[in-house]
Amino acid sequence: MENTAISHLDQPKMPAVSGTGAFVAAFFLVWFVLTFVLGARGAFVAPQGVPPLALLIGLLAPLGLFLLGYRTIPPLRDFILSADLRVIVGLQAWRWAGFGFLTLYTYRILPGIFAWPAGLGDMAIGVTAPLVLFALLRRPGFAAGKRFVAWNISGILDLTVAATIGALVPLLVPNFYGAVSTSPMTQLPLVLIPTFLVPTFLMLHLTALFQARRLGR
Numbered sequence: 260m261e262n263t264a265i266s267h268l269d270q271p272k273m274p275a276v277s278g279t280g281a282f283v284a285a286f287f288l289v290w291f292v293l294t295f296v297l298g299a300r301g302a303f304v305a306p307q308g309v310p311p312l313a314l315l316i317g318l319l320a321p322l323g324l325f326l327l328g329y330r331t332i333p334p335l336r337d338f339i340l341s342a343d344l345r346v347i348v349g350l351q352a353w354r355w356a357g358f359g360f361l362t363l364y365t366y367r368i369l370p371g372i373f374a375w376p377a378g379l380g381d382m383a384i385g386v387t388a389p390l391v392l393f394a395l396l397r398r399p400g401f402a403a404g405k406r407f408v409a410w411n412i413s414g415i416l417d418l419t420v421a422a423t424i425g426a427l428v429p430l431l432v433p434n435f436y437g438a439v440s441t442s443p444m445t446q447l448p449l450v451l452i453p454t455f456l457v458p459t460f461l462m463l464h465l466t467a468l469f470q471a472r473r474l475g476r
Contacts, residue, residue, distance in 0.1 A: 295451065321462075347463045352392075354381040354414075356381070357378040357381025369439065369441060373424050380418075391407065428441075
Protein backbone atom coordinates (compact mmCIF):
# COMPACT_ATOMS: atom_id res chain seq x y z
CA MET A 260 0.00 0.00 0.00
CA GLU A 261 2.80 2.37 0.94
CA ASN A 262 4.70 1.59 -2.26
CA THR A 263 1.54 2.24 -4.28
CA ALA A 264 1.12 5.65 -2.66
CA ILE A 265 4.71 6.61 -3.32
CA SER A 266 4.42 5.47 -6.93
CA HIS A 267 1.24 7.47 -7.33
CA LEU A 268 2.88 10.60 -5.95
CA ASP A 269 5.80 10.22 -8.29
CA GLN A 270 3.69 9.85 -11.43
CA PRO A 271 2.70 13.55 -11.87
CA LYS A 272 6.36 14.54 -11.83
CA MET A 273 7.21 12.65 -15.01
CA PRO A 274 5.48 14.97 -17.51
CA ALA A 275 6.96 18.00 -15.74
CA VAL A 276 10.49 16.65 -16.03
CA SER A 277 9.89 15.68 -19.66
CA GLY A 278 8.46 19.10 -20.46
CA THR A 279 11.35 20.79 -18.69
CA GLY A 280 13.83 18.76 -20.71
CA ALA A 281 12.18 19.90 -23.93
CA PHE A 282 12.28 23.48 -22.70
CA VAL A 283 15.99 23.21 -21.88
CA ALA A 284 16.74 21.74 -25.31
CA ALA A 285 14.78 24.53 -27.01
CA PHE A 286 16.61 27.13 -24.91
CA PHE A 287 20.02 25.83 -25.99
CA LEU A 288 18.96 25.68 -29.63
CA VAL A 289 17.62 29.24 -29.65
CA TRP A 290 20.66 30.45 -27.73
CA PHE A 291 23.05 28.86 -30.24
CA VAL A 292 21.20 30.22 -33.28
CA LEU A 293 21.00 33.71 -31.76
CA THR A 294 24.69 33.70 -30.90
CA PHE A 295 25.60 32.49 -34.38
CA VAL A 296 23.49 35.17 -36.10
CA LEU A 297 24.84 37.95 -33.89
CA GLY A 298 28.38 36.72 -34.42
CA ALA A 299 27.89 36.67 -38.19
CA ARG A 300 26.74 40.29 -38.02
CA GLY A 301 29.78 41.32 -35.97
CA ALA A 302 27.70 42.24 -32.94
CA PHE A 303 30.43 41.11 -30.52
CA VAL A 304 33.27 43.06 -32.16
CA ALA A 305 34.39 46.05 -30.10
CA PRO A 306 36.69 48.86 -31.29
CA GLN A 307 40.17 48.89 -29.81
CA GLY A 308 40.21 50.45 -26.35
CA VAL A 309 36.48 49.96 -25.87
CA PRO A 310 35.31 47.43 -23.25
CA PRO A 311 33.98 44.23 -24.89
CA LEU A 312 30.57 44.70 -23.28
CA ALA A 313 28.67 42.72 -25.92
CA LEU A 314 31.00 39.75 -25.43
CA LEU A 315 30.64 39.94 -21.65
CA ILE A 316 26.86 40.09 -21.96
CA GLY A 317 26.94 37.08 -24.27
CA LEU A 318 28.91 35.18 -21.64
CA LEU A 319 27.14 36.32 -18.46
CA ALA A 320 23.51 36.61 -19.58
CA PRO A 321 22.98 32.83 -20.10
CA LEU A 322 24.64 32.13 -16.74
CA GLY A 323 22.39 34.67 -15.07
CA LEU A 324 19.31 33.05 -16.59
CA PHE A 325 20.54 29.63 -15.50
CA LEU A 326 21.03 30.70 -11.87
CA LEU A 327 17.79 32.66 -11.80
CA GLY A 328 15.86 29.71 -13.20
CA TYR A 329 17.49 27.34 -10.71
CA ARG A 330 16.42 29.47 -7.77
CA THR A 331 12.93 30.46 -8.93
CA ILE A 332 11.57 27.63 -11.13
CA PRO A 333 11.06 24.39 -9.14
CA PRO A 334 10.65 22.09 -12.20
CA LEU A 335 13.91 23.41 -13.64
CA ARG A 336 15.66 22.99 -10.31
CA ASP A 337 14.39 19.40 -10.10
CA PHE A 338 15.62 18.79 -13.66
CA ILE A 339 19.08 20.14 -12.81
CA LEU A 340 19.32 18.12 -9.60
CA SER A 341 18.25 14.94 -11.39
CA ALA A 342 20.59 15.30 -14.38
CA ASP A 343 22.92 12.34 -14.93
CA LEU A 344 26.31 13.29 -13.52
CA ARG A 345 28.00 10.71 -15.75
CA VAL A 346 26.78 12.57 -18.84
CA ILE A 347 27.72 15.94 -17.35
CA VAL A 348 31.27 14.81 -16.59
CA GLY A 349 31.59 13.03 -19.92
CA LEU A 350 30.74 16.22 -21.81
CA GLN A 351 33.64 17.99 -20.10
CA ALA A 352 36.01 15.63 -21.91
CA TRP A 353 35.46 17.72 -25.04
CA ARG A 354 37.61 20.40 -23.45
CA TRP A 355 40.73 18.51 -24.54
CA ALA A 356 40.11 20.54 -27.70
CA GLY A 357 41.70 23.44 -25.80
CA PHE A 358 44.77 22.28 -27.70
CA GLY A 359 43.35 24.41 -30.50
CA PHE A 360 44.26 27.57 -28.57
CA LEU A 361 47.90 26.53 -28.62
CA THR A 362 47.66 25.87 -32.34
CA LEU A 363 46.24 29.34 -32.91
CA TYR A 364 49.08 30.77 -30.83
CA THR A 365 51.61 28.91 -32.97
CA TYR A 366 50.15 30.56 -36.09
CA ARG A 367 50.14 33.97 -34.34
CA ILE A 368 46.35 34.23 -34.38
CA LEU A 369 46.01 34.49 -30.59
CA PRO A 370 48.48 35.94 -28.03
CA GLY A 371 50.33 33.54 -25.76
CA ILE A 372 49.22 35.20 -22.52
CA PHE A 373 45.68 34.17 -23.39
CA ALA A 374 46.23 30.99 -25.41
CA TRP A 375 48.49 29.17 -22.96
CA PRO A 376 46.33 29.47 -19.79
CA ALA A 377 43.11 28.86 -21.74
CA GLY A 378 44.53 25.93 -23.70
CA LEU A 379 46.37 24.14 -20.89
CA GLY A 380 43.51 24.65 -18.43
CA ASP A 381 40.93 23.22 -20.81
CA MET A 382 43.18 20.31 -21.72
CA ALA A 383 43.73 19.49 -18.04
CA ILE A 384 39.98 19.29 -17.40
CA GLY A 385 39.32 17.39 -20.63
CA VAL A 386 42.04 14.80 -20.00
CA THR A 387 41.00 14.19 -16.38
CA ALA A 388 37.26 14.00 -17.18
CA PRO A 389 37.45 10.26 -18.09
CA LEU A 390 39.16 9.58 -14.75
CA VAL A 391 36.40 11.39 -12.88
CA LEU A 392 33.80 9.55 -14.94
CA PHE A 393 35.42 6.22 -14.10
CA ALA A 394 35.37 7.13 -10.41
CA LEU A 395 31.65 7.89 -10.64
CA LEU A 396 30.95 4.63 -12.42
CA ARG A 397 32.91 2.67 -9.87
CA ARG A 398 31.58 4.50 -6.81
CA PRO A 399 28.57 6.82 -7.22
CA GLY A 400 29.27 8.28 -3.77
CA PHE A 401 32.36 9.89 -5.27
CA ALA A 402 30.06 12.74 -6.35
CA ALA A 403 29.72 13.84 -2.73
CA GLY A 404 33.47 13.82 -2.11
CA LYS A 405 35.95 16.67 -1.91
CA ARG A 406 37.88 15.51 -4.99
CA PHE A 407 34.81 15.75 -7.19
CA VAL A 408 34.03 19.21 -5.84
CA ALA A 409 37.65 20.33 -6.28
CA TRP A 410 37.71 19.10 -9.88
CA ASN A 411 34.60 21.09 -10.75
CA ILE A 412 35.87 24.20 -8.99
CA SER A 413 39.14 23.87 -10.93
CA GLY A 414 37.15 23.73 -14.16
CA ILE A 415 35.28 26.89 -13.22
CA LEU A 416 38.49 28.70 -12.28
CA ASP A 417 40.10 27.74 -15.59
CA LEU A 418 37.22 29.22 -17.58
CA THR A 419 37.07 32.29 -15.34
CA VAL A 420 40.78 33.01 -15.68
CA ALA A 421 40.69 32.65 -19.46
CA ALA A 422 37.63 34.91 -19.77
CA THR A 423 39.18 37.47 -17.44
CA ILE A 424 42.44 37.61 -19.38
CA GLY A 425 40.61 37.90 -22.67
CA ALA A 426 38.32 40.69 -21.45
CA LEU A 427 40.38 42.76 -19.01
CA VAL A 428 43.85 42.84 -20.56
CA PRO A 429 42.71 44.68 -23.74
CA LEU A 430 40.75 47.09 -21.54
CA LEU A 431 43.42 47.85 -18.94
CA VAL A 432 46.47 47.64 -21.22
CA PRO A 433 45.22 48.26 -24.79
CA ASN A 434 48.62 47.86 -26.46
CA PHE A 435 49.83 44.93 -24.37
CA TYR A 436 49.16 42.27 -27.00
CA GLY A 437 50.82 44.17 -29.81
CA ALA A 438 50.05 42.96 -33.33
CA VAL A 439 48.47 39.72 -32.08
CA SER A 440 45.31 40.25 -30.04
CA THR A 441 42.24 38.39 -28.86
CA SER A 442 40.04 40.13 -31.44
CA PRO A 443 39.55 36.83 -33.37
CA MET A 444 37.59 35.63 -30.31
CA THR A 445 34.90 38.20 -31.15
CA GLN A 446 34.34 36.83 -34.65
CA LEU A 447 32.96 33.60 -36.06
CA PRO A 448 33.69 30.83 -35.50
CA LEU A 449 35.77 31.54 -32.37
CA VAL A 450 33.13 33.83 -30.87
CA LEU A 451 31.00 30.74 -30.20
CA ILE A 452 33.54 29.73 -27.55
CA PRO A 453 33.04 32.63 -25.07
CA THR A 454 29.38 33.17 -25.86
CA PHE A 455 28.14 29.56 -26.03
CA LEU A 456 30.66 26.88 -25.07
CA VAL A 457 32.14 28.59 -22.02
CA PRO A 458 28.74 29.36 -20.42
CA THR A 459 27.61 25.81 -21.24
CA PHE A 460 30.61 24.23 -19.53
CA LEU A 461 30.14 26.55 -16.55
CA MET A 462 26.51 25.43 -16.28
CA LEU A 463 27.65 21.81 -16.32
CA HIS A 464 30.13 22.46 -13.51
CA LEU A 465 27.52 24.33 -11.47
CA THR A 466 25.01 21.52 -12.00
CA ALA A 467 27.58 19.03 -10.70
CA LEU A 468 28.30 21.22 -7.66
CA PHE A 469 24.59 21.66 -6.88
CA GLN A 470 24.17 17.89 -6.92
CA ALA A 471 27.32 17.36 -4.86
CA ARG A 472 26.02 19.77 -2.22
CA ARG A 473 22.70 17.96 -2.07
CA LEU A 474 24.43 14.57 -1.77
CA GLY A 475 26.75 15.94 0.90
CA ARG A 476 23.78 16.75 3.08
